[in-house]
Amino acid sequence: MKRYDPKTVEPKWRAAWAAADVFRADDASRKPKYYILEMFPYPSGSLHVGHARNYAMGDVVARYKRAKGFEVLHPMGWDAFGLPAENAAAERGVDPAAWTRDNIDKMRAELQRLGVSLDWSREFATCDPEYYGAQQALFLKLLKRGLVYRREGLVNWDPVDMTVLANEQVIDGRGWRSDAPVERRKLNQWFMRITDYADALLDGLDTLERWPDKVRVMQRNWIGRSQGLRLTFAFDPANAPTEGSAGLEVYTTRPDTLFGASFLAVAPDHPLTEQLAAGNPAVSDFVAACRKGGTSEAEIESAEKLGFDTGLRVVHPFEPDKTLPVWVANFVLMDYGTGAIFGCPAHDQRDLDFARKYSLPVLPVVLPAGEDASSFHVKQEAYVGPGKICRSGFLDGLEIEAAKRAAVERIEAAGAGVGATVYRLRDWGVSRQRGWGCPIPVIHCAACGAQPVPEGDLPVRLPEGMDFSQPGNALARHPTWRHVACPSCGAEASRDTDTLDTFVDSSWYFMRYAAPHAEEAIDRTAVDAWMPVDQYIGGIEHAVLHLLYARFMTRALSDEGLVTAKEPFAGLFTQGMVTHETYRRQTGEWLTPDEVVLRSEGATRQAVMAETGEPVVIGEPVKMSKSKRNVVAPADIADTWGVDSARLFVLSDSPPERDVQWTMAGAEGAWRLISRVWQEFETVPPADASFARGEAADALRRVTHRTVKAVGEAIEGFRFNSGVARLYEFVAALKACPRGPQTDGARREGLSAIARLIAPYAPHLAEECWSLLGEQGLVATAPWPQWDAVWVEDDEKTLPVQINGKRRGEVRAPAGASAEFVEQLVRGDAEIARRLDGLTVQKVIVVPDRIVNLVAS
RNA sequence: GGGGACGUGGCGGAAUCGGUAGACGCACCGGACUUAAAAUCCGUUGGCCGCAAGGCCGUGAGGGUUCGAGUCCCUCCGUCCCCACCA
Numbered sequence: 001m002k003r004y005d006p007k008t009v010e011p012k013w014r015a016a017w018a019a020a021d022v023f024r025a026d027d028a029s030r031k032p033k034y035y036i037l038e039m040f041p042y043p044s045g046s047l048h049v050g051h052a053r054n055y056a057m058g059d060v061v062a063r064y065k066r067a068k069g070f071e072v073l074h075p076m077g078w079d080a081f082g083l084p085a086e087n088a089a090a091e092r093g094v095d096p097a098a099w100t101r102d103n104i105d106k107m108r109a110e111l112q113r114l115g116v117s118l119d120w121s122r123e124f125a126t127c128d129p130e131y132y133g134a135q136q137a138l139f140l141k142l143l144k145r146g147l148v149y150r151r152e153g154l155v156n157w158d159p160v161d162m163t164v165l166a167n168e169q170v171i172d173g174r175g176w177r178s179d180a181p182v183e184r185r186k187l188n189q190w191f192m193r194i195t196d197y198a199d200a201l202l203d204g205l206d207t208l209e210r211w212p213d214k215v216r217v218m219q220r221n222w223i224g225r226s227q228g229l230r231l232t233f234a235f236d237p238a239n240a241p242t243e244g245s246a247g248l249e250v251y252t253t254r255p256d257t258l259f260g261a262s263f264l265a266v267a268p269d270h271p272l273t274e275q276l277a278a279g280n281p282a283v284s285d286f287v288a289a290c291r292k293g294g295t296s297e298a299e300i301e302s303a304e305k306l307g308f309d310t311g312l313r314v315v316h317p318f319e320p321d322k323t324l325p326v327w328v329a330n331f332v333l334m335d336y337g338t339g340a341i342f343g344c345p346a347h348d349q350r351d352l353d354f355a356r357k358y359s360l361p362v363l364p365v366v367l368p369a370g371e372d373a374s375s376f377h378v379k380q381e382a383y384v385g386p387g388k389i390c391r392s393g394f395l396d397g398l399e400i401e402a403a404k405r406a407a408v409e410r411i412e413a414a415g416a417g418v419g420a421t422v423y424r425l426r427d428w429g430v431s432r433q434r435g436w437g438c439p440i441p442v443i444h445c446a447a448c449g450a451q452p453v454p455e456g457d458l459p460v461r462l463p464e465g466m467d468f469s470q471p472g473n474a475l476a477r478h479p480t481w482r483h484v485a486c487p488s489c490g491a492e493a494s495r496d497t498d499t500l501d502t503f504v505d506s507s508w509y510f511m512r513y514a515a516p517h518a519e520e521a522i523d524r525t526a527v528d529a530w531m532p533v534d535q536y537i538g539g540i541e542h543a544v545l546h547l548l549y550a551r552f553m554t555r556a557l558s559d560e561g562l563v564t565a566k567e568p569f570a571g572l573f574t575q576g577m578v579t580h581e582t583y584r585r586q587t588g589e590w591l592t593p594d595e596v597v598l599r600s601e602g603a604t605r606q607a608v609m610a611e612t613g614e615p616v617v618i619g620e621p622v623k624m625s626k627s628k629r630n631v632v633a634p635a636d637i638a639d640t641w642g643v644d645s646a647r648l649f650v651l652s653d654s655p656p657e658r659d660v661q662w663t664m665a666g667a668e669g670a671w672r673l674i675s676r677v678w679q680e681f682e683t684v685p686p687a688d689a690s691f692a693r694g695e696a697a698d699a700l701r702r703v704t705h706r707t708v709k710a711v712g713e714a715i716e717g718f719r720f721n722s723g724v725a726r727l728y729e730f731v732a733a734l735k736a737c738p739r740g741p742q743t744d745g746a747r748r749e750g751l752s753a754i755a756r757l758i759a760p761y762a763p764h765l766a767e768e769c770w771s772l773l774g775e776q777g778l779v780a781t782a783p784w785p786q787w788d789a790v791w792v793e794d795d796e797k798t799l800p801v802q803i804n805g806k807r808r809g810e811v812r813a814p815a816g817a818s819a820e821f822v823e824q825l826v827r828g829d830a831e832i833a834r835r836l837d838g839l840t841v842q843k844v845i846v847v848p849d850r851i852v853n854l855v856a857s
Numbered sequence: 858g859g860g861g862a863c864g865u866g867g868c869g870g871a872a873u874c875g876g877u878a879g880a881c882g883c884a885c886c887g888g889a890c891u892u893a894a895a896a897u898c899c900g901u902u903g904g905c906c907g908c909a910a911g912g913c914c915g916u917g918a919g920g921g922u923u924c925g926a927g928u929c930c931c932u933c934c935g936u937c938c939c940c941a942c943c944a
Contacts, residue, residue: 003896217861218939226943252944265944305942331942341944349858350942424943543939605884653869653882661869665883673882675897713873722871725881800877805925807877845924851876853924 004678006642006764013767014115022780023117025073027514027529034070035530036062037510039538039546040077043125044084045103047110048624049578049662052634053650057575057720058537059116060651060760064715066117067756067784073530075513076111076118078104078125081132081437081502089436089468096436096468100127110635114643115763117780122516126438126505131512133459134521135505136441138557140452143442147193147556150450153429154335157185162472164433184291189431190440190498194552198223198423200566201551210535210571212657215543222544224424228253229408230338231417233264233314236323241275241312248272248314248326251337251422255411256403259392260344260365262355264314265307265329267339273328276310283308283328290330305354306330317416318393329354337422345382352382365392366400428549430501435466435474437499445486445493454487460495473497506546507553510536510568522562536569543574573718576659578650580630582619583607590629591616594636598664621661632662641671644762648673651761652724673728674765677754680734681772684751691745696738700746703733704753705791711757712784724761730754748773753785801826802853808835811852819846826852 017023038058041051062074078100085096104125111118124131142148156165160178164187175182194201202223205216232247248264266272268290277284286308312326324342331350332341345355346364355362364378366387373390389395394410395403411417431440439460441453453460463481466474475481476497486493508522514530515523538546547569554568583591597610607616624631637646649670654660691697707730714723734750737743752773759766759779770779794815799822801809809831813822823844826832832854839856846852 214861214938221860221940224940224943228944250944254944329942331944333943336943343944348944350944353942422943424940540938655870658870663869663883666869669882672897717873719871719873721869722873722881725871728881798877802877802925810877843924845876847876847925851925853876855924 002682004675004765004768006638006644006674009768010115010642010644010764013764014112016767016778017115017117017780020778020781022778023072023074023119024121025075025119025530026071027526029071031069031071033073033530034065034535035073035533036065036535037075037513037533037537039536039542040079040506040509041107042082042084043078043080043100043103043107045106047107047114047634049632049634049637049646049650050624051111052114052646053578053656053660054537054539054575055111055114055116056647056651056761057573057656057718058535059114059647059763060715060720061535061537062117063760063763063780064712064784066780067759067782069783072117073122073513074116074118075122075516076116076120077123077509077513078107078127079502079506079509080104080125080127081499081505083434083436086434086436086468086474089466089474090471093469096466097127097462100125113638114634114647117763122513124512124516126502126509127436129459129461130517131509132438132505133461134512135438135500135508136453136458136460137455137521138508138562139500139504140441140455141560141562142192142556143452145556145560147196148190148430149193150188150190152186153189153191154184155187155189155429157183159183160471164431187431187433189429190442190496192428192430192504192552192556194428194549195423195425197552197555198225198425200555201425201548204551204555204567208567208570208572211569212572212574215540215547215572215574218543219548222425222548226253226422226424228337228420228422229255229404229411229417230420231255231317231342231411233317233324233342234416236313236315239311239313239323241272245272248340249338249417250340250342251420252342254344254347254404255407256389256392256395256398256400257344257347257365258316258318258342258407259389259395260346260363261316261324261342262345262361262363263324263343264326265332265341265343265354266326267332267334268328268330269334270328270332270339272310272326272340276328283310286328290328305350305357307354307358309358317411317414325360327354327358335426336424346378347382347384349382349384352378352380356380363391365389365395428501428503428552430504431498432501433473433476433497434499435462435468435476435478437502438505439475440496440498440500442496443484443487443493444496445489445491447491448486448488448493450496451486451488451493457487475499503545503549504553507549508557510550511554511557511563522557524562524564527562528564531563531565532568532570535571535573537573537575539577540574547572573656575656576654577623578662579621579659580624580632580662581621582628582630584617584619585609585614586617590627592629593632593664621659623659624662637667641667642674642764644674644765645671648724648761651720653721655721656718673724673731674762676731676735677727677758677762678765678769680731680751680754681769683739684773685744685748687748687774689744689748691749692742694742697743697746700733700737700743700750701791703730704746704750705787708753708757708785708787709792712787715760720761727754727758727761730757755779756782756785797849799850799852801829801832802851803832803835803839803856805853808832815849817848819848822846822848822852826854 036058038054062072066072080100085100088094088099089096158165158175158178158180160180165175202225205219228251230249230251232249234247268287277287290306308328310326313323316322343351345352345362347366362378364376367373367376367390368385368387389398389403395406408419441460443451443453445451463478466478468474482495482497484493484495510533511522511527515526550568555566557563558566583596595610596607596616599606607618609616634646645667649667650660653666707726710726711723755766755769756779766779796812797815798810798812800807801811811825811829813825823846836856841854841856843855
């Protein structure tokens, strides 16, 4: 028997797809559109198995939808700006642009080899001047709209690499590369006003029904809307700051506990603190001490509350005779609320810790049910549960929510404050002091200030020959690039030398695919024809940042009139990672999978080094990483079993949202399925074979139609693994079916179905099978097989019969048989009667076509 | 500290609406083919008792709702993820 040879078959069909240009999306098509997109990769230079799984999933959906009659847009591009290119430039002296291009070429070839059905005519990289020029135009539109602004902002500064770091590059307070403690510096930065969209982004989550709840919850928490009160405490004239400011504004979500207030606290970087520090070294020393604290989880967990009594006092808004001390406290954050709080120790754990340390009063004002106001005390644990307000004048006896409303009303009436919504979300700082990024299209003029680059001068291109050999911003260091005339007055001026956060690049790329080379950044007609993305697929690690920025950008550009869609991604799927076991020598040194030979001794698995036979310790499967050397390249897998096996395996062993463990044995299993399918095509019944009735033929037709239905439903529901399981069963049924004129029609139908059903998973094999059937054209353009209810539904059903919930037998009844009919059958069944011996049937539950339960005693 | 998810054989997992738990794959074991091995093919495999027929137990633990619970509710245990001195 001949063997299936992927090495010759696979390239042949990829060439056939390319020649027929079958994956090009037609903008003018009258079919319903379907836009499927996987998150575009950073061109690191090599495709790993995780990428392969991601794109294989998207490809299953793309090929399935195409077969279902949709005009499918399935594009690919490159998230090509970012630090790795600068690091390569610094370490090897290469040009980051050339390095990136080279990587893109390598990865494109690998991706093409996977047989992913992509429309390559729309490919672009974010480092193309055409793309980032368009992005600059969008930036200027948003600037004009007031959604981009410039202010001084705090940044994470790495003193060793001399660069600003993104929050995610700061790990436990240290730079991710330098490991140096990160400093907070103030720099002039461009910001996007994402907070203007906080409500829209929050409310919009409710419309995203095809997003995982997990991601929606994470975004909701990230935006962090809270309802509360902004309230100004007036200073006690006897103890006011020298400048005589009127009061101190705090934010609270618990105005109901105002009568329990025992102090106010401001952040170490609050303007009041800074004012006091200027005249008092004790204050500035305290502020310096606060800055020392680490930001790691353990450090925050155990961090001591630190406070400094300023000596200032404020008047309680409800009790004019009472004054409260104002402290500086290390646990108050400047960038949330107003940077100042009132402390109610009885009902907030942090306030309580602080009050205990500095001997401040603890006044419970919320009484849990069943407690007595005179005997209820708070010791080391603050009471945060429900209850009735007490010791609080006009609030006494109210429940918490009612008391909040009453307190806000009273404060508003007195003009001391206003009910307010506060968000955890901050504006998005987009300036990066990096050379390999999209230049910010602004010119700074001493006389005219920050001037947008005139649209006709776009793109503002990166210069050739930047010097990356030193740490810091290579663009700022370029000898000539920044010098330019002011577009307004013509005087000597200077370009902004920052580049945009790469998250800006990825916040709108999915719209650019609609018309990747349009003059306008966004060609509205083209974009509206394709947007929103019907199905987006990517890693859960982008649950907040990328997915939130993309939602913001889509809304902002929609309000600008560039696109109709308000939300970019109608459906989102977050796929799991590919893991692999780890292997270590006794000495602890990591080994790659090819350096190891696995053996089974009965039920136990053992590993030894391939060369020396030295025993190897097998470790748990973990995410593939270079440091643990457990990386398997898709190319290696493809060399051994062909890319179809690799695709099939990464989709078959685990549900797609979960991690899948790569194993040789699993890949072999996928290969076995492929060979078995192919072997079924060794003899193919003629196209004009007629259907004959018969037990074997009918049985096969039932399996065929049921499998068509099940595989389609599995793909629609992102249960690719279940779909593969049905294919295994199907090929077994084909194999078991006797051959001959009696079954030719049924076999032909089955073979035609399996070729098309397996096409999304193993497209090369499917084309080969399709051609063996003698079909004209490609399976890639063939319609999805239809199933017929006649063959899917059984004429006769087997109903399990339970007695008191335990299975005790079964009866066969025609489909749709009435409850009465089934009950008669059960009562006439000898086996059931035997089981019921000595029991009296109290009740009979018949669920038609499903189950019978007899309640007996 | 806050939020969320998950827990099913030796392993990955299936059971989509509350209706036969363990589909399918891996591994193991047995068999066929082979001088032999690999590959391939066929078959067994949740646990316990039993020669068998069959019986009992069984979806992290305990309770509840229901004729019926892996699935719904409550409590607990464990694992993982996200956020975090967010007022």
